[in-house]
Amino acid sequence: MTIPLSGKDVASKIEEKFPGSVVESSQDNLVVKGNFLLDAARFLRDTEGLDLDFLNFVTAVDYYDHFEVVYWLSSLEHNHSLTIKARCYDRENPVLPSVVGLWQGADLQEREIFDLFGIKFEDHPNMKRIFLWEGFAGHPLRKDFI
Amino acid sequence: MEIKPAGKYIYSDIELDREEGQVIEDLKANSQEPIPDPDRWLDEKLEQNILLTTVDALINWGRRSSLWTAICFPACCAFEMIAANGPRFDLARFGMEILRASPRQADLMITAGTLTWKMAPNVRRIYNQMAEPKWVIAMGACAISGGIFASAEYAVVPGYNRIIPVDVYVPGCPPRPEALIYGIQMLQQKIARRKNIDVRKLLER
Amino acid sequence: MAVRTEPFVLNMGPVHPSTHGVFRMRATLDGEVVIDIEPVFGYLHRGIEKLAEQRTYTGITPLTDRLDYISSMSNNLAYCLAVEKLAGIKVPERAEYIRVIMAELQRIAALLIAVGAFLNDCGAYFTPFLYMFRERERIVDLFEMVSGQRLTYNYMRAGGVSQDLPEEFMPALRKFMDMMPRFMDEYDRLLMQNEILIARAKGVGILTGEQAINCSVSGPVLRASGVNWDIRKADPYSIYDRFDFDIPTQATGDCYDRYRQRVEEMRQSLRIIRQAMEQLPSGPVRAELPQLIRPPTGEAYARIEAPKGELGFYLVSDNSIAPYRCHIRPPSLINLTALRDMVRGWKVADLIIIFGSIDITVGEIDR
Numbered sequence: 001m002t003i004p005l006s007g008k009d010v011a012s013k014i015e016e017k018f019p020g021s022v023v024e025s026s027q028d029n030l031v032v033k034g035n036f037l038l039d040a041a042r043f044l045r046d047t048e049g050l051d052l053d054f055l056n057f058v059t060a061v062d063y064y065d066h067f068e069v070v071y072w073l074s075s076l077e078h079n080h081s082l083t084i085k086a087r088c089y090d091r092e093n094p095v096l097p098s099v100v101g102l103w104q105g106a107d108l109q110e111r112e113i114f115d116l117f118g119i120k121f122e123d124h125p126n127m128k129r130i131f132l133w134e135g136f137a138g139h140p141l142r143k144d145f146i
Numbered sequence: 147m148e149i150k151p152a153g154k155y156i157y158s159d160i161e162l163d164r165e166e167g168q169v170i171e172d173l174k175a176n177s178q179e180p181i182p183d184p185d186r187w188l189d190e191k192l193e194q195n196i197l198l199t200t201v202d203a204l205i206n207w208g209r210r211s212s213l214w215t216a217i218c219f220p221a222c223c224a225f226e227m228i229a230a231n232g233p234r235f236d237l238a239r240f241g242m243e244i245l246r247a248s249p250r251q252a253d254l255m256i257t258a259g260t261l262t263w264k265m266a267p268n269v270r271r272i273y274n275q276m277a278e279p280k281w282v283i284a285m286g287a288c289a290i291s292g293g294i295f296a297s298a299e300y301a302v303v304p305g306y307n308r309i310i311p312v313d314v315y316v317p318g319c320p321p322r323p324e325a326l327i328y329g330i331q332m333l334q335q336k337i338a339r340r341k342n343i344d345v346r347k348l349l350e351r
Numbered sequence: 352m353a354v355r356t357e358p359f360v361l362n363m364g365p366v367h368p369s370t371h372g373v374f375r376m377r378a379t380l381d382g383e384v385v386i387d388i389e390p391v392f393g394y395l396h397r398g399i400e401k402l403a404e405q406r407t408y409t410g411i412t413p414l415t416d417r418l419d420y421i422s423s424m425s426n427n428l429a430y431c432l433a434v435e436k437l438a439g440i441k442v443p444e445r446a447e448y449i450r451v452i453m454a455e456l457q458r459i460a461a462l463l464i465a466v467g468a469f470l471n472d473c474g475a476y477f478t479p480f481l482y483m484f485r486e487r488e489r490i491v492d493l494f495e496m497v498s499g500q501r502l503t504y505n506y507m508r509a510g511g512v513s514q515d516l517p518e519e520f521m522p523a524l525r526k527f528m529d530m531m532p533r534f535m536d537e538y539d540r541l542l543m544q545n546e547i548l549i550a551r552a553k554g555v556g557i558l559t560g561e562q563a564i565n566c567s568v569s570g571p572v573l574r575a576s577g578v579n580w581d582i583r584k585a586d587p588y589s590i591y592d593r594f595d596f597d598i599p600t601q602a603t604g605d606c607y608d609r610y611r612q613r614v615e616e617m618r619q620s621l622r623i624i625r626q627a628m629e630q631l632p633s634g635p636v637r638a639e640l641p642q643l644i645r646p647p648t649g650e651a652y653a654r655i656e657a658p659k660g661e662l663g664f665y666l667v668s669d670n671s672i673a674p675y676r677c678h679i680r681p682p683s684l685i686n687l688t689a690l691r692d693m694v695r696g697w698k699v700a701d702l703i704i705i706f707g708s709i710d711i712t713v714g715e716i717d718r
C-alpha cells in the first residue's frame with residue numbers, strides 16, 4: 001500500500017531548510033511559494049528518506065482568483081507519496097518555475113498546462129502549445145472560457 | 147543520477163507552427179456551412195443520373211466490386227473498422243480487403259472517428275489526393291455530427307461534411323461492423339446507378 | 352573518407368499506417384540515422400476534461416470509454432474508483448470480483464492488440480494482427496454479453512457495475528479460459544524464437560531503469576526496463592491483494608523485452624481471472640446510491656494499472672453534481688516522454704518499431 005506522507009511533517013523539514021517557503025500545510029496538503037518551488041522539489045527528490053523520484057503527474061486547477069498547480073510525487077523505493085502545490089495569483093501572466101530539469105516526465109505535461117491554462121513555466125526548453133494550434137485564442141480549461 | 151540538460155533537443159521553429167495554425171484558422175472560418183450531399187447535385191442535373199449503356203453497367207460493376215479504402219482512422223471507430231476487416235466479418239468478401247496507406251491508390255474514404263479542427267486540413271488534403279471517382283462513408287456519430295463531443299466546439303468539427311462531401315452516413319457510437327458493411331452495400335448500390343459515359347457528347351462527335 | 356552530410360527534417364504523420372492513429376513526428380535525420388524527433392500532438396484533442404466539468408458524475412463514464420478506446424473497461428474502473436474515493440462509497444463484494452474479471456480480460460484484449468500492432472510494425476504485415484484479432488473478438492463477445500456494446504462498454508458505475516452477469520456469461524468465460532492458453536502457446540511457437548523478430552528487436556531502443564523513472568514511464572515499458580513496479584501489487588486497489596500472481600520483469604529494456612513483457616503479463620492476467628472465477632460470491636452488484644452523487648468538497652486521486660501503465664483520475668469536488676476539475680493521467684502521453692532518448696542514433700526503420708513497442712493510443716494522449 002502506498003503511504004501518503006503527512007504534509008505537516010514534510011513542511012517542517014522544508015521550512016527548516018528554506019525558511020519562509022511554505023504557505024500552508026495540513027495532513028494531506030502542502031502549498032509552497034512559487035519562487036521556492038524548484039528548491040523544495042530538489043530537496044524532496046534528493047533527501048535521504050524522502051527520495052521522491054517519480055513524478056506521477058502535474059496538473060492545474062483554476063480557482064478564479066488563483067491557479068493551483070498540483071504535483072503528485074511518489075517514491076518507488078519507499079512506496080510513499082506526497083502532493084505538493086504551488087499557487088499563482090496573476091491571471092494575465094501566470095508564471096512558475098519548470099521542474100523538467102528534475103523530472104523529465106514533466107516535459108509534456110507542463111506544455112499541456114501551458115496550452116490549456118496559460119500558465120508559463122520558466123526555463124522549460126520548449127514552451128509551446130501542445131494540443132491546440134498556434135494562434136488559438138484563449139485557454140480552454142480556464143473557468144471563464146466559454 | 148546524472149540528468150542531461152533538456153536543451154539538447156532540436157525544436158522546430160515557432161514560425162512553422164504559426165503557419166500551420168493560420169491554415170487551420172482559415173479552414174475553420176471557411177467551413178461553417180455543411181457541404182451538401184453529392185446526391186443532390188445528381189438530382190439537379192437529371193441527364194447525369196440515367197444509365198444508358200451497358201458499358202456503364204460494366205464500369206460500375208468493376209468500380210463497386212473493388213473499393214479500396216484510404217487510411218483515415220482518427221479515433222475509436224477505427225477499431226470497429228479494423229474488426230470489420232478482420233477475420234470474423236471479413237470485408238474481403240466485398241473486394242475491399244486492402245487498406246491503402248497512400249490515398250492516391252484508394253477510391254473510398256471511411257472516416258472512422260472524431261475530426262478536430264487541427265486534423266481538418268489534413269483530411270481535406272487526403273481527400274484531394276484521392277483519384278476520381280471517389281466516395282466517402284462517414285462512420286459513427288462523431289463523423290456525422292460531432293457526436294458525444296459536439297459540445298466541445300472549440301476543438302471538434304461537427305461532422306465531416308463541413309470539410310468533404312459525404313455519400314453515406316453510418317450511425318452508431320461506434321457502429322457495429324455489420325452496420326458498416328450495410329453502409330458499404332448502400333454505397334455499392336449508389337455506384338451502380340452512376341452514369342459514366344455521356345452519350346450525347348459521343349453523338350456530337 | 353568522411354562524407355559531409357547535412358541533417359534534414361522528415362515529417363511523419365498525422366496519417367501514417369505505423370503511427371497508430373493520428374500522431375505526428377518531425378524527425379531530423381542524417382541520411383538514414385535519426386538525430387532527433389519531435390512529437391506533435393493534438394490531432395485528436397476532443398476536450399474530454401472540459402466536457403467532464405459540465406456533466407454529472409455518472410455522465411462522465413461514457414466519456415472515459417473514449418479515452419483509451421481499446422481498454423474502455425480499465426478506464427471505467429479507474430474513474431469509478433476515483434469517484435468512490437471522493438464520495439466514500441462502498442462497493443459490494445460481487446461487484447468487486449466482476450470488476451477484476453473485466454479489467455483483466457480487458458488487459459488481455461489490449462495487450463493482444465499491442466503485440467499485434469508491434470509485430471505489424473516489425474514488418475509482418477497484418478498476419479499477426481489478424482491472429483490477435485481472432486482472440487480479441489472472443490473477449491469482445493464476452494463484454495458484449497454484459498454491456499451490449501463492442502467497444503465503448505460503459506459498464507461500471509460508481510458503487511458497482513451497471514448490471515449483473517447474464518446466465519450464459521460464466522460458461523462462455525470458462526470456455527474462453529480453456530482456449531486462451533493454447534493460443535498463447537501458439538504465439539510463442541510462432542514468434543518467441545523468430546529470427547527476424549530477434550534481429551529487428553533485440554538490443555534496439557534501450558531504455559534504462561533510471562531513465563524510465565526519471566521520465567515517469569509506467570506500465571509494461573517500465574517493467575521491461577527491470578523496475579519491479581506494478582500498482583496492483585504496490586498500491587493494491589479494488590481487491591487485488593486477494594489474488595496470487597507474479598510481476599514479470601525483464602532485464603535490458605529493449606524492444607524485444609517490451610514485447611516479451613506484454614506476452615508474460617497476459618499469462619498472469621489469466622491466472623488472476625481463474626482465481627476470481629473460483630471465488631466469485633453471489634449478492635448485489637451495485638450499492639444503493641442516490642441518482643445524483645454529490646461528493647463532499649475535496650480532492651482525490653485514484654490510479655490503476657491499466658494495460659498501458661498508470662492510469663489515474665484526479666477529481667476535485669465542490670459539493671455539486673459535477674466535478675470542479677477532472678484531470679486524467681494518461682499513461683500513453685507520459686510514456687512518450689522517453690521516446691526521444693530511445694530513438695536517437697537509430698535508423699528510421701528502427702524508429703517505427705521503437706515507437707510501436709511503446710504502445711500508445713491517441714485518444715488518451717490528446718484527450
Ligand code: SF4
Nearest residue numbers: 222223259286287288
Ligand atoms: S462515434 Fe463514438 S466510437 Fe466513433 S469516434 Fe466518435 S466517440 Fe468514438
